[in-house]
Amino acid sequence: MERKNLWAPWRIKYIQSLSEGSDCFICHNLENPQDDDKNLVLWRTDKSIVILNRFPYNNGHLLIAPVRHIPDLEKVTNEELLELMKLVRESQKALSLAIKPHGFNVGMNFGRCAGAGLPEHFHIHLVPRWDGDTNFMSVCSDTDVISQSLTELLEQLKQISKKHNLPDL
Numbered sequence: 001m002e003r004k005n006l007w008a009p010w011r012i013k014y015i016q017s018l019s020e021g022s023d024c025f026i027c028h029n030l031e032n033p034q035d036d037d038k039n040l041v042l043w044r045t046d047k048s049i050v051i052l053n054r055f056p057y058n059n060g061h062l063l064i065a066p067v068r069h070i071p072d073l074e075k076v077t078n079e080e081l082l083e084l085m086k087l088v089r090e091s092q093k094a095l096s097l098a099i100k101p102h103g104f105n106v107g108m109n110f111g112r113c114a115g116a117g118l119p120e121h122f123h124i125h126l127v128p129r130w131d132g133d134t135n136f137m138s139v140c141s142d143t144d145v146i147s148q149s150l151t152e153l154l155e156q157l158k159q160i161s162k163k164h165n166l167p168d169l
């Protein structure tokens with residue numbers, strides 16, 4: 001079976017920004033609630049934040065992170081862990097209603113060598129999948145995966161959240 005490689009040219013900006021030693025964008029977003037729409041923040045809860053990935057592997061790629069700037073699971077409290085996993089569930093609900101994925105990948109990367117773009121601030125990746133796309137980290141060879149603008153999707157997810165009272169923690 002032919003395996004197609006990821007062609008996600010928008011990710012180069014992200015990769016370049018990492019080498020420039022940019023600050024933690026999760027903390028930046030947390031500290032600037034007035035820019036939530038611009039920063040693609042979907043939800044804020046007591047201990048966590050849910051953000052649409054600006055450099056997605058697939059349409060609807062969400063990042064779910066604790067408020068605390070901590071690097072890995074060892075530092076995550078039980079309360080945070082519970083809320084983070086509930087948010088994975090609630091995010092799946094919202095995405096299912098919005099864009100009807102056929103499946104999901106849920107993933108965590110620890111350390112730069114393991115592919116973590118932001119190793120300093122723990123986050124869970126939630127990536128919607130559809131029949132016919134290829135493996136996680138190696139999605140289709142065309143840009144149609146990002147056919148829906150991020151802003152449009154954020155708005156759609158917000159309306160769905162309101163209608164269905166999500167996240168239900």
Ligand SMILES: [Zn+2]
Binds near residue numbers: 026120121
């Ligand atoms: Zn941070």
